[in-house]
Amino acid sequence: xxxxxxxxxxxxxxxxxxxxxxxxxxxxxxxxxxxxxxxxxxxxxxxxxxxxxxxxxxxxxxxxxxxxxxxxxxxxxxxxxxxxxxxxxxxxxxxxxxxxxxxxxxxxxxxxxxxxxxxxxxxxxxxxxxxxxxxxxxxxxxxxxxxxxxxxxxxxxxxxxxxxxxxxxxxxxxxxxxxxxxxxxxxxxxxxxxxxxxxxxxxxxxxxxxxxxxxxxxxxxxxxxxxxxxxxxxxxxxxxxxxxxxxxxxxxxxxxxxxxxxxxxx
Amino acid sequence: xxxxxxxxxxxxxxxxxxxxxxxxxxxxxxxxxxxxxxxxxxxxxxxxxxxxxxxxxxxxxxxxxxxxxxxxxxxxxxxxxxxxxxxxxxxxxxxxxxxxxxx
Numbered sequence: 246x247x248x249x250x251x252x253x254x255x256x257x258x259x260x261x262x263x264x265x266x267x268x269x270x271x272x273x274x275x276x277x278x279x280x281x282x283x284x285x286x287x288x289x290x291x292x293x294x295x296x297x298x299x300x301x302x303x304x305x306x307x308x309x310x311x312x313x314x315x316x317x318x319x320x321x322x323x324x325x326x327x328x329x330x331x332x333x334x335x336x337x338x339x340x341x342x343x344x345x346x347x348x349x350x351x352x353x354x355x356x357x358x359x360x361x362x363x364x365x366x367x368x369x370x371x372x373x374x375x376x377x378x379x380x381x382x383x384x385x386x387x388x389x390x391x392x393x394x395x396x397x398x399x400x401x402x403x404x405x406x407x408x409x410x411x412x413x414x415x416x417x418x419x420x421x422x423x424x425x426x427x428x429x430x431x432x433x434x435x436x437x438x439x440x441x442x443x444x445x446x447x448x449x450x451x452x453x454x455x456x457x458x459x460x461x462x463x464x465x466x467x468x469x470x471x472x473x474x475x476x477x478x479x480x481x482x483x484x485x486x487x488x489x490x491x492x493x494x495x496x497x498x499x500x501x502x503x504x505x506x507x508x509x510x511x
Numbered sequence: 512x513x514x515x516x517x518x519x520x521x522x523x524x525x526x527x528x529x530x531x532x533x534x535x536x537x538x539x540x541x542x543x544x545x546x547x548x549x550x551x552x553x554x555x556x557x558x559x560x561x562x563x564x565x566x567x568x569x570x571x572x573x574x575x576x577x578x579x580x581x582x583x584x585x586x587x588x589x590x591x592x593x594x595x596x597x598x599x600x601x602x603x604x605x606x607x608x609x610x611x612x613x614x
Contacts, residue, residue: 284581288517289534460536460578 270433274511287378287455287507290462294379297372303353312348314341314380325384326504329492331395338401340492342466343484345376361483365467377453377464381506388503389450391496398493401486405494408487409439418476420491424448431475434511439495446505449495454508462507465492518611520595527589527613529560531582531597539574554602555580561596562589572599589613 298309298321314324315332329340335347346357355369363370393399412419423429424439437448444450453464463471469488473480481487514534520527533555540552552574560568567586586595591613598608 281581284530284532284583286532286534286579286581288532289514289579292517293514457577 271435274433277511278509281457281509285455285507285509286460287382287453287462287509290375290378290455290507291382292379294375294377294382297376298379303349303355305352305354307352307354309345309348309352309376311352312345314344321380321383323384323387325381325506326387326389327392329398329401329489329496330392331397337486338395338397338489338493340465340484340489341377341380342373342464343489345373345380346484365470366461374453374462374464374467378462378507381453381504384504385506386503388501389496389499391493391500393497401490401493402497404486405490405492405497408481408491409494414476414478416477418478420472420476422476439498442499442502445503446508447502449492449499450502450504451506451508451510453506454510456510458511463510513605513607516597516607516609518595518597518609520589520611520613522589522591522613523585526585526587527593527595529584529586529595529597529611531560533580533582533599533607535579535599535601537574537576537578537580541574552602555599556602557600558582559598560584560586561598562586563594564596 301308310319312318313332313334314321315327315330316324325341328344329338331338332344332347337343339347346360349355349360349369350357360369360373366374391398393402409420409424412422421440423431423436427438427443429436437443439448449465452468453462454468455462466483466488469491470480470483516534517532518529519531520529535555536553537555538550538553540549542550544550554574555572555576558568558570558572559566568584570582572580589595593613594610595613596608596610598606600606
């Protein structure tokens with residue numbers, strides 16, 4: 246009896262300790278991010294990306310300055326917060342990365358399929374990361390406002406929603422298993438609720454981001470790739486329609502959120 | 512070829528605050544690759560800063576410094592319009608030097 250009571254008391258103490266540790270850890274991570282924010286190495290990718298945007302490259306020796314990101318050829322500021330969107334020339338809803346692939350193929354003569362098949366961080370994929378950082382940074386501080394006027398855009402939002410809630414795999418997991426409520430965590434990492442606007446610079450509005458732990462700049466496609474790995478799912482494919490649809494769904498939910506991308510992550 | 516540094520220099524109270532972001536792998540030589548082979552050390556060994564060509568800071572760096580390092584320092588007596596030059600040398604002998612004008 247006495248033993249049982251002391252066990253319960255010990256368990257209660259341990260639980261209280263855990264709650265305390267949780268808040269102080271979250272505060273600690275927030276403090277750590279604030280300290281790092283001033284020297285966010287994502288800026289290195291931004292500089293590199295700006296150079297790549299203007300540089301004449303590829304088999305056709307052309308720059309990307311004629312690339313239409315949705316606001317007209319060559320218009321970069323404000324483009325990121327309205328992506329993914331429908332593009333009449335490709336007849337597809339495209340996110341930033343799939344759009345850049347189209348431009349690199351059409352303008353510069355690169356093989357888009359070969360770039361999509363390249364592992365993250367290598368070859369032209371590394372250049373794509375820099376371009377994404379540059380284009381995202383040009384919309385920093387603006388509010389997400391994905392267009393939903395075209396039927397294809399509304400269809401992709403609905404497809405994305407279904408992909409988001411689709412449970413399968415060895416863990417019977419969906420994106421929603423972790424991201425449909427506030428206050429969930431993976432280890433110490435707090436997870437945003439992506440079924441609604443999680444707030445300025447949180448969730449969809451925080452990517453691409455520099456990850457300190459790996460020293461890499463992660464684009465949205467890479468972020469999704471790793472989410473699927475954590476779910477033990479096969480990855481739907483770089484710049485695939487399923488990954489773009491997820492982007493449309495999250496982007497529409499995040500309407501009005503201020504973009505902090507490229508941000509800094511632990 | 513190394514990527515450019517990002518240097519911000521701002522006049523502040525009789526001096527200037529300089530913030531430098533460098534692009535470097537900073538490999539410690541302690542890690543192993545997927546095949547189990549040691550990844551050779553590759554890191555910045557010397558950093559120096561000059562104000563209008565006159566050296567104002569030198570530092571010896573090693574493996575304890577993070578990848579893509581960020582450093583911040585104050586230069587006394589610097590004023591807006593002065594030129595700050597930051598340079599590094601790594602253990603492979605690669606060099607990089609970038610400039611910024613104090614704002």
